[in-house]
Amino acid sequence: MLIVALMASIILSWPQQVQELYADILSPGLASWIQLAFSLLFLIALTASILLLLELKRSNYLDKFGNRRGHIVFRITSIVTVIAPILMLQLGLTAGVTGVMTSDFQAIQQLHAQQVDQDISSVFPIELANETPISVIKLHFIRWASIVLIIFLLAPYPARLIRRYLVGRGGAMSKRPPFASSRFYFTIIAITVLATIVFALPYLVPWLNVLFVVPQYLGALALIILFLALATLHFAALSDLGDRTGYPLVGGLFGLAVTFSFWNLNDNHEVATVLVEPLKWQKVDPSSGTILPHVGLEKKLAGIHLEKGWAALRGGDSRLPYLEEAFADWLQQRPAHAKERFKGRPYPIIIVAAEGGGIFAGAQTALFLARLYDRCPRIAHHLFAISAVSGGSLGAALISSLVKQRTELRQGSGNAAAETCAFNHTTPAGPLEDKVRQMLLDDHLAPLFAAGLFPDFMQRFLPFPITSVDRARALDKSIEQSWEKAMPSTANYFTRPFRDHWAASGDAPMLLLNTASVETGEQIVIAPFEGPGISEREASYVKSFFGRTGFLSRRYDVALSSAVGLSARFPGISPSGYLVERDKGPDGDPLILPTRSVRFVDGGFIDNSGGETALQVAAALYELIAHKNRNPRLSGFGGKPVALPDMAIEFHVLIIGGVGGVTQEQTLRSKAIWGSLSRRDLTELGAPVTALLNSRKQRATSAIQGIHASGVKVRQTSLPWGYINPPLGWKMTPRTLSLIATFIGTPDRCKGDILAVNLTYRLPPEMQQNELALRYIELLERLSNNNCTAHRMIEWVN
Numbered sequence: 138m139l140i141v142a143l144m145a146s147i148i149l150s151w152p153q154q155v156q157e158l159y160a161d162i163l164s165p166g167l168a169s170w171i172q173l174a175f176s177l178l179f180l181i182a183l184t185a186s187i188l189l190l191l192e193l194k195r196s197n198y199l200d201k202f203g204n205r206r207g208h209i210v211f212r213i214t215s216i217v218t219v220i221a222p223i224l225m226l227q228l229g230l231t232a233g234v235t236g237v238m239t240s241d242f243q244a245i246q247q248l249h250a251q252q253v254d255q256d257i258s259s260v261f262p263i264e265l266a267n268e269t270p271i272s273v274i275k276l277h278f279i280r281w282a283s284i285v286l287i288i289f290l291l292a293p294y295p296a297r298l299i300r301r302y303l304v305g306r307g308g309a310m311s312k313r314p315p316f317a318s319s320r321f322y323f324t325i326i327a328i329t330v331l332a333t334i335v336f337a338l339p340y341l342v343p344w345l346n347v348l349f350v351v352p353q354y355l356g357a358l359a360l361i362i363l364f365l366a367l368a369t370l371h372f373a374a375l376s377d378l379g380d381r382t383g384y385p386l387v388g389g390l391f392g393l394a395v396t397f398s399f400w401n402l403n404d405n406h407e408v409a410t411v412l413v414e415p416l417k418w419q420k421v422d423p424s425s426g427t428i429l430p431h432v433g434l435e436k437k438l439a440g441i442h443l444e445k446g447w448a449a450l451r452g453g454d455s456r457l458p459y460l461e462e463a464f465a466d467w468l469q470q471r472p473a474h475a476k477e478r479f480k481g482r483p484y485p486i487i488i489v490a491a492e493g494g495g496i497f498a499g500a501q502t503a504l505f506l507a508r509l510y511d512r513c514p515r516i517a518h519h520l521f522a523i524s525a526v527s528g529g530s531l532g533a534a535l536i537s538s539l540v541k542q543r544t545e546l547r548q549g550s551g552n553a554a555a556e557t558c559a560f561n562h563t564t565p566a567g568p569l570e571d572k573v574r575q576m577l578l579d580d581h582l583a584p585l586f587a588a589g590l591f592p593d594f595m596q597r598f599l600p601f602p603i604t605s606v607d608r609a610r611a612l613d614k615s616i617e618q619s620w621e622k623a624m625p626s627t628a629n630y631f632t633r634p635f636r637d638h639w640a641a642s643g644d645a646p647m648l649l650l651n652t653a654s655v656e657t658g659e660q661i662v663i664a665p666f667e668g669p670g671i672s673e674r675e676a677s678y679v680k681s682f683f684g685r686t687g688f689l690s691r692r693y694d695v696a697l698s699s700a701v702g703l704s705a706r707f708p709g710i711s712p713s714g715y716l717v718e719r720d721k722g723p724d725g726d727p728l729i730l731p732t733r734s735v736r737f738v739d740g741g742f743i744d745n746s747g748g749e750t751a752l753q754v755a756a757a758l759y760e761l762i763a764h765k766n767r768n769p770r771l772s773g774f775g776g777k778p779v780a781l782p783d784m785a786i787e788f789h790v791l792i793i794g795g796v797g798g799v800t801q802e803q804t805l806r807s808k809a810i811w812g813s814l815s816r817r818d819l820t821e822l823g824a825p826v827t828a829l830l831n832s833r834k835q836r837a838t839s840a841i842q843g844i845h846a847s848g849v850k851v852r853q854t855s856l857p858w859g860y861i862n863p864p865l866g867w868k869m870t871p872r873t874l875s876l877i878a879t880f881i882g883t884p885d886r887c888k889g890d891i892l893a894v895n896l897t898y899r900l901p902p903e904m905q906q907n908e909l910a911l912r913y914i915e916l917l918e919r920l921s922n923n924n925c926t927a928h929r930m931i932e933w934v935n
Contacts, residue, residue, distance in 0.1 A: 511567025
């Protein structure tokens with residue numbers, strides 16, 4: 138019982154994503170009131186469930202401690218287990234009021250309000266202090282409702298009411314019927330089944346897609362509390378029945394789930410694939426392999442003796458283009474006016490590295506690039522590729538899709554907008570940034586929780602897989618629905634095949650979405666090209682997802698949303714995924730080819746910066762340019778001649794994010810919760826975990842350092858960790874999004890002349906030794922760097 142209460146308390150207070158959910162509920166609006174009502178209703182159900190579990194276990198305390206002492210221990214345990222989740226919810230609520238702003242940032246806001254220096258403070262927008270205030274009415278309502286609930290639960294009446302329900306009027310607990318046979322428990326089973334069906338139907342029945350909004354209507358917080366309440370009741374019923382029969386039903390049920398998982402009997406985390414080129418069957422003579430016009434088709438693939446038959450299954454003799462070929466084709470098709478603008482000087486090519494980190498990483502990537510495209514549309518002729526990881530993949534896919542749509546709409550209407558670049562905008566956001574903000578504020582967490590806590594959780598106890606209820610597909614579908622809502626009556630690129638997204642003739646940047654292999658520990662790049670593979674002289678510079686040396690034949694593809702999801706498989710939240718090649722047999726019967734790929738997880742396991750792939754791509758293209766079309770990397774791989782325009786080329790790398798934030802984020806969270814306790818103090822368990830986390834972080838750091846040491850021109854923008862601490866999840870509040878939008882960089886706020894001096898001496902003398910004032914200057918320097926990075930990006934293409 139204490140374990141159940143402890144788990145509920147931790148879940149309702151500690152995760153920062155949960156604290157962000159509290160902040161979302163406290164924001165103004167009718168939708169948040171509805172979510173608040175459901176959350177409080179389910180919280181009452183959760184506390185009642187814990188009370189019921191306690192009453193079922195009352196006799197155990199009396200038998201163990203004796204009658205009088207047992208009553209005392211039971212009463213103390215009841216108070217702790219019932220009140221702890223409510224009190225911990227209040228702690229999470231308090232953190233939600235503060236939001237993602239740290240105490241240092243709040244203090245700096247007060248200092249900034251003094252207008253220390255007009256020139257300096259122009260870097261830091263004063264309007265941040267008034268962004269999206271919380272609803273004080275809601276805050277007081279929740280706190281008073283919690284106090285009333287605690288007082289009610291401390292009274293003896295609720296326990297007596299539950300006891301009377303269990304044993305009847307005047308009955309004894311020892312003679313009561315099993316709770317599992319009660320009419321109330323059958324109702325709980327019906328509610329659980331109904332919730333599971335409702336949350337599974339949008340994936341099982343396409344025309345019931347309207348039910349997909351139900352989780353977003355309830356909210357992620359309400360779904361968490363509902364699951365805890367139902368799980369407690371099921372645990373109570375099974376535990377009570379186990380005590381009566383002498384069989385450990387709870388342990389046996391979970392042991393069965395572990396057994397099913399160990400033997401892969403119910404692994405439903407198959408990534409949905411798109412069959413691009415169906416298998417072509419021929420009528421052959423099984424004995425000779427001769428093609429005959431009237432011979433029946435063989436039912437089994439093994440009956441085809443044509444040697445090229447198996448080659449055709451893997452993609453035939455053809456292949457996807459190599460990276461160098463795709464780049465040369467793209468460069469050749471840049472508009473003549475763009476090339477003419479750089480006549481006599483190097484043509485800039487930009488490659489972006491976007492770090493991972495859930496929705497905040499998607500926000501910083503999409504917002505920063507949207508501002509560049511809004512202020513300078515001609516950047517589309519220079520930004521070749523985005524190497525993204527995890528949440529950064531979502532941001533990269535959003536901006537690439539918006540640019541693709543804008544290009545297609547202009548071509549369709551025949552109105553090509555003048556490609557002018559402006560450093561100053563009178564409006565706070567352009568059209569692309571407006572759409573990005575709208576889609577980033579959508580709730581991608583509630584559908585993921587609904588699928589994960591109900592149908593996909595039930596899947597763990599079945600000995601066969603139901604791939605449609607894989608919780609990873611909930612995130613894919615949520616991304617698709619977000620685009621559908623923001624862009625009605627337009628092409629939904631997230632539902633289309635990934636390789637159809639990029640075209641050498643288009644303006645949308647190529648997406649290089651990084652995932653990782655569980656079995657081999659390799660970085661895998663989902664991209665519209667394939668690596669040349671491994672020769673006797675040199676290993677592949679990138680492990681490709683598609684093609685002959687990849688994990689999926691070129692006859693198949695995945696949806697853009699699935700590619701983003703594969704790159705963003707957080708451990709515990711999203712499961713590892715695998716690929717299966719499905720086709721049709723000679724008579725149209727379903728056919729599963731005898732291949733199953735390795736498992737794929739979040740690309741941040743290997744390199745969370747995206748920098749390693751960006752550097753590899755830049756190095757490969759630089760080598761192509763340096764050898765004047767005689768690229769030794771393609772030698773021996775059947776590469777076709779690569780023709781490049783006769784022009785000088787200069788490579789630039791833009792790094793969005795910074796691995797230093799990972800360290801600061803972990804430090805802030807651990808200090809806030811555990812104080813001075815460190816994993817290093819737990820030498821047996823903590824030291825190995827710390828080593829694994831630090832080695833992962835160090836690899837990302839090495840990737841960023843490698844870019845800076847490579848010789849290419851580099852600019853970097855990152856959030857000021859230590860001042861804001863955004864959630865690692867799939868839901869954020871408007872206040873968090875506004876903070877990220879302000880901090881990530883705006884070209885018109887670049888104050889290069891301010892950076893030319895030591896900012897400390899711009900402060901009044903009496904403040905120059907003030908630690909808070911010095912931290913204020915540190916924040917200003919970070920913001921100024923981000924703003925000037927955006928400014929420099931526009932200068933590159935002007």
